[in-house]
Amino acid sequence: MLFSQLIQKLIQDTTEKSLPLFSVELCLCVTIVLMLLVRLLGADRLLPACVVAVIGAASALACSWMQYRELYGAPEPVSTTFFTGMLIHDSFTVYFRAFLSLFLLLTVALTSLTGIPDEEDSPDFYSLLFGATIGMMMMASSNSLLMLFLSVEMASVPSYAMVGFLKGRKASSEAALKYVVYGAGAAGVMLYGISLLAGVLGTADMGMLSERLAAAAAGGSGGLGDPEIRTASLGILLIMVGLAFKLSLVPFHFWCPDAFEGASAEVAGFLSIASKAGAFGLLVRLCVALSGAEGTGPLMTAFGCGLGFVACLTMTLGNLAAYGQTNLKRMLAYSTIAHAGYMVMAVSAMLVMSSSAAGAASAAEVTRSMEGLLYYLFVYMFMNLGAFAVIALVRNYTFGETLDDVRGLISQSPTLCVVMLICMFSLVGLPPFGGFIGKFFIFASTLKSAETEPFMYVVLVCGGLNTVFSLFYYIRVLRVMFLEARPADARPVPLPFASWESAFTLTLAAFVLLLGVAPYVMSTTANTAAQSLAFFN
Amino acid sequence: MVGETLRNLLLIAWLLPLCGFAVEIFGGFWGSRRSRVAAWLAVGCIATGFVCSASALTIWGNANGWSVLHHAEHHADETAADGHVAHDSVTPPAPETLAAADAHADAAAKPAAEPDAQKPQDSSAAATTAHNDSADHDHQHTAASPAARTVYSGTFYRLATFGSLELSLDYYIDSLTLVMFTMVTFIATCIHLFAIGYMSEELTEEYVDHHAHLRNGHHVHRPGRFYRFFAFLSLFCFSMLGLVLAGNIFQVFIFWELVGICSFLLIGFYTERKSASTAANKAFIMNRVGDFGFLIGLMVVWTYFGTFKFADTVDVDGHVVQAGLFHMLPRAADGNVIINPENGEVQIGAAAANPGNTHKTIPYYLLVVAGLGVFAGCIGKSAQFPLQTWLPDAMEGPTPVSALVHSATMVAAGVYLTGRFYPMFVQEVLLTIAYIGCITAFVAATIAIVATDIKKVLAYSTISQLGYMMLGLGVFGWGAGLFHLVTHAFFKSLMFLCSGSVIYGCHHEQEMPKMGGLWRKMPITAFTMLVGVMAIAGLAVPGLVGPGFGQLFAFSGFHSKDAVVATALAYVQANPAHFLLFILPLITAGITAFYMFRLWFYTFAGTPRDHHVYDHCHESPLIMTGPLLVLSVLAAYCAWGGEQGSLYLLITGDQPAYVSHGIPAVAGALTMPGHDAVHAVHHQAGTYALIAAFSGTFLAWLLYGSGKVDVAEIKRQLGGVHGFLANKWHFDELYDALFMRPTHVVGRFCASIDRLIFDAILHGSAAATVLVAKWDRAFDEKVVDGLVNLLGNATWSAGNSLKVLQTGRLRQYVMFIVAGVVALFGVLLATFPR
DSSP states (O other): OOHHHHHHHHHHIIIIIIHHHTHHHHHHHHHHHHHHHHHHTTOTTTSOHHHHHHHHHHHHHHHHHHHHHHHHTOSSOOOEEETTTTEEESHHHHHHHHHHHHHHHHHHHHHHHHTOSOTTTHHHHHHHHHHHHHHHHHHHHBOBHHHHHHHHHHHHHHHHHHHTTSTTOHHHHHHHHHHHHHHHHHHHHHHHHHHHHHHHHSOOBHHHHHHHHHHHHHHSOSSTTSHHHHHHHHHHHHHHHHHHHHHTOTTSOTHHHHHHHHSOHHHHHHIIIIIHHHHHHHHHHHHHHHSSSTTOHHHHHHHHHHHHHHHHHHHHHHHHHHTTOOBHHHHHHHHHHHHHHHHHHHHHHHHHHHHSTTGGGGHHHHHHHHHHHHHHHHHHHHHHHHHHHHHHHHHHHHSOOBGGGGTTGGGTOHHHHHHHHHHHHHHHTOTTSHHHHHHHHHHHHHHHHTTTOTHHHHHHHHHHHHHHHHHHHHHHHHHHHHTSOOOTTSOOOOOOSSSHHHHHHHHHHHHHHHHHHOTHHHHHHHHHHHHTTOTTO | OHHHHHHHHHHHHHHHHHHHHHHHHHHHHHSOTTOOHHHHHHHHHHHHHHHHHHHHHHHHHHHTTTHHHHHHHHHHHHHHHTOOSHHHHHSOOOOSSHHHHHHHHHHHHSOTTSHHHHHHHHHHHHHHHTTOHHHHHHHHHHHTOTTSOOOEEEEEEEEEEETTEEEEEEEEEOHHHHHHHHHHHHHHHHHHHHHHHHGGGGOSSSEEEEEEEOTTSOEEEEOOOHHHHHHHHHHHHHHHHHHHHBSBHHHHHHHHHHHHHHHHHHHTTSTTSHHHHHHHHHHHHHHHHHHHHHHHHHHHHHHHHOOOBSSOEEOTTSOEEEOOGGGTSOBOTTSOBOBOTTTOEEEOSOGGGOTTOOOOEEEHHHHHHHHHHHHHHHHHHTTOTTSTTHHHHGGGSOHHHHHIIIIISHHHHHHHHHHHTGGGOOHHHHHHHHHHHHHHHHHHHHHHHHOOBHHHHHHHHHHHHHHHHHHHHHTTOHHHHHHHHHHHHHHHHHHHHHHHHHHHHTTSOOBGGGOOOGGGTOHHHHHHHHHHHHHHHTOBOTTTOOSGGGGGGBOHHHHHHHHHHHHHHHHHHHOGGGTHHHHHHHHHHHHHHHHHHHHHHHHHSSOOSOHHHHHHOOOOOHHHHHHHHHHHHHHHHTTTTGGGSHHHHHHGGGOOTTTTTOBOOOTTOOOBOOHHHHHHTHHHHHHHHHHHHHHHHHHHIIIIISOOSOHHHHHHHTHHHHHHHHTGGGHHHHHIIIIIHHHHHHHHHHHHHIIIIIHHHHHHHHHHHHHHHHHHHHHIIIIIHHHHHHHHHHHHHHHHHHTTTOOOOHHHHHHHHHHHHHHHHHHHHHHSOO
16 A cells, blocks of 8 residues: 555545544634634634633534434444544443533533633633543543543643642642642553553554453463563553542542642532543543453453452542541542542442453443443532532632631522532432432442452442441531521622522532432433443454 | 292392391401491391392282182181082092193193182192293193192202202292291391390490309400391391291201301300300200201101102103102092001102102101101200200390290291191101190290299290190191291290390399389380280180171280190090190190280289389380380281181191191091181180180289289298299209219210220320330430441541641652552452462
């Protein structure tokens, strides 16, 4: 094949196949360019950046909706690789695209309500936000170890800048610095892992990983006695450590409370949800790529149990450490850590079930565990963003984000209090709120996986206990808000009921409630997305 | 057309008081306590009602050409000629179906010579066809009789339908209904007017009730309740008129109870007085005893006859859809109920026109039960023996109430219902009615002799006279009993109003021994009272009583009592075993004259016994004496003409078919006297009654009027009898011993069972629960809470200790990455299979 032909084919593949499938990300790219152009042309008075951002996010959501419609009509789950096999397009990808677009829309709305980037800075801020989101979308759709690293970095680098966006605040800069250094360390570890894995298995294409791993295992004992497997395992472990940093799993969570405390509540909310979502998409992609082949079952089960173990550590530490916190953002940071633990339970269950000897018989169960994860993520978006939104709105009046700022808030702003109550109850996992349904899905699939691997019972019990633990610190906040008197010297929070802020938070709360009472609204969609992962292909 | 007009007029007369009630009770509550508006509204309602009723009576009479009166004259002529018996018995029995009715109508047309004489037997047939104007029209032509239609019935409103049971508001309009309507509305109007004067003391913001005491000995002070009195009176009028207009027995029951509740409200009008509230309760409860029997009767009627309606239900074509009660009991040509000799059951008539009913026969004894049951209701309502004791106590209500409710109308409802339901009563039931009436009349009259409270005398007199009415009905004097009902209503309401005038004038003094010589102070009251007394005593001037102006010397009571006594005598002659049914009423007639004149002499004649009362008493204002004068005229002459007079003929215009010619005895049963038999002994009975009345009057004059006899001495000599009578024959004590005490014993027994057994179980279980709860609480506090607190403290301290890890030092953080990776790989190496 001639080089020119190769180029020809590449151009043809890119323009005719890849770019249309990449339309959502392209929308976001165009938005970034537009925002910068608008400011360059001096038209930002006529067309504020947030308006452009809203339009861009909305059109991205529309594009992903159309992609979803296209895939939904297909009888079989469709899976297409594009950009020469670097990225993969299936309903899982589209789910994350839609999810992230919607979240982007909500975040832009929130930031324009709270006004955290002022007019001068907003094109910069939104560019960073959109850039990070593109990275996260690519995380969920990456089909190559190379893309894995690139997408993680693409998501991380704008995040560092956003954490430090509150210029002139020492805490903000310090948090950004910690985040950057920690992230660099984690990236190094991950890159090392990638090089090990790709070196041992001879490929970076994730679609081929499991075959190669099985081939490697077939040559030797299939255990750690075999040097190839040992090296590959170390590689996998190191990649997972890199992802654990993004997911803020224990013991790679140290950046999280500091970064959240330093960053503004809006950024913290964005990081706690979008960043997690992307990382989960990537983790699931990696696990699916590694598992399923003949002979690697024990190895992958061991990794599944390891994830379960980490989940236990994460939940417990996250919840316990949240106890004594007086800064609400910091408390929610630990809460985020704990919730990442719950969600990792689902991945661990998926890995255990898909690696078990029972195999295909439990394909539906595996799909269900992923459905649980996706549903939980969707609920988590509303409830966590709701909590952060309340904190951000209160901060705008009191200039503080501690427990004292919300003390006795019920007497001044009942709307915020009720929204907080719904979000917190949902975070605890109490019916009839969405968090209960999500937790129920995850716990149910963990229970199912425990039939093949008894260790999962420990994980399940740990998860149950942690739900009880978490009750205490969430309730503490509510008690302070509802039952205690507003201190005389506290700044008032005169948020009227008829305002965009109230409407925004109430909408979030309404979705939390809706997902709790009518789970089928979202669970079928989540199930469709999970099915496209094509386990046991 | 006439039917609709009558219906609408009576509907207005019936419903106006209800509207009045609604307006008065709310308007009065929010209005001024000093306003007389409520009273004038009530008067307006009831007076309009009277105008409507009177118009209805006139229209009704004109529609049938006053055939009732003409017929009666004709009939009376025949009776006088002593040759009238024959054709009554040759006419066929009352038909059950419309077809039979038509056939009968044809048959009735043939003996054209005496179409009017045919009429009483034909009234049921007339009722059958009465609902349809065209049918009625044909009937008029074929029968060539202007008097074909006198009964109108139909349905106002259907309340509910349960299976085949239909509960509806019906109307049944015949001559009796119209007379009762006119009488009730007229008397009520008079009494309303009188009450405006009598109740004027209530026109105040703060009324001091001198008969009600608080615990600290002070009198009760309360706002005046003038408006409420008239609201209750209006409600009462509505109920009473509804009862009279009712077209089915269940509707009668509804208004029966409404009348009862009005009576309760009015007796207990001075509710702060203990005696008044007790009397209200007593009246209500004693009536419930009777109503229990009424309900049993209703159940029997419903079970076997399948309908409550008096008259037939017809559709637009004039076909009978549902036969009425009055046409279901088949009677032979001689008036006896036809009994199947084999099983003692009675065929229920009009079966073909009665599709909803599964029963085709009814056992004879159940007919008796049904009759006695309904009569039990009448006993309670009309205060007959043995439920008579509530009526004297009911005098606790204001005097206008006593006049309207407890003499003229409500208590008469029992008599009215007995008359209305007459076709359903068999001979045994009638005999019971007669004896009950006879005993009541005698017992009450004897008690009235010794009563000293002016209203109590009249109350016992009322009971006695009601007994007379029942007796009259029981001895087959349908007309006589109801005749006495109407005349009594006039003169008794007059006398009660007079007594009210006396009480008002004497500042609420009711004891006759403290009065005397009052005619000088209140001449109008005294004169009108004398008229009433003479009327009730049944006085007349012998030899001068005759047609035309001779009637001036015979008051209404003379005629009606004469009719009752004559019927009783005819009955006793036919059935000698029941001679008491004539002897006792005759004696009672004498006693009646005695105690009534005693009352008059005691109160109005002689010299004043209590100068304090005498000096302060005064004649009542015009608004009170006016009604007295009007009523006195009617009390004296409403029965003008006696049994040939228009009142009697109007009442008996639609009497049950078989009444006039009597019922001959069958197989040892009773013989019921016909009009001819009664007429034969009329002069004889009248003479006896007049002698009794004059002797009673003379005795009363001797003892109380002449002043020549020491009454106290006689009272002392007859101490035993006097005490017995003064204690009302010990009825209250008897009931106390018979019913109250056993009830109390049973109640105490039940209470002790409750207390000793059930309460003990409950308390025991409660104590056990408390014990368990204490243990539970201790367990909770010590063990469960301890564990939870331990867990909470442990996690809290663990969480706080975790803070130490988060040092905030970047260098350490990066170190932790390395340490974490190494540790995890160690775990992997340790756990993973080789």
